[in-house]
Amino acid sequence: MKTIHCSACRCVVTNNEVALNIKLLGKQIATVRCYACLAKALDCTVEDLHEKVAFYQSMGCSVFKEIYTTEQHTS
Numbered sequence: 001m002k003t004i005h006c007s008a009c010r011c012v013v014t015n016n017e018v019a020l021n022i023k024l025l026g027k028q029i030a031t032v033r034c035y036a037c038l039a040k041a042l043d044c045t046v047e048d049l050h051e052k053v054a055f056y057q058s059m060g061c062s063v064f065k066e067i068y069t070t071e072q073h074t075s
Contacts, residue, residue: 004069007031008041016053018068023056 004013013034021032024042035046042049057064 002069003071004032006034006037008033008037012071013069014071015067015069016064019061019064019066020049020053020056023061023063024052 004018005011006013006017011034013032017034017038018032020035021029021038024038033041035049039046039049053064
């Protein structure tokens, strides 16, 4: 596994951030953004994104069950 960085601000992103990028932007994304940069790009709040993560996890979304990075802390 590897450490993944936000394509906009270069901070380390968590597994949930990678999964959310995939879920919202599609499997073929070339770059990943952290919560703050993704919220800015989608014109929403970071809290909105956290709520989406909780929703998708509660529904058992398989994208959030995959391991993309070793980073598990919240950014």
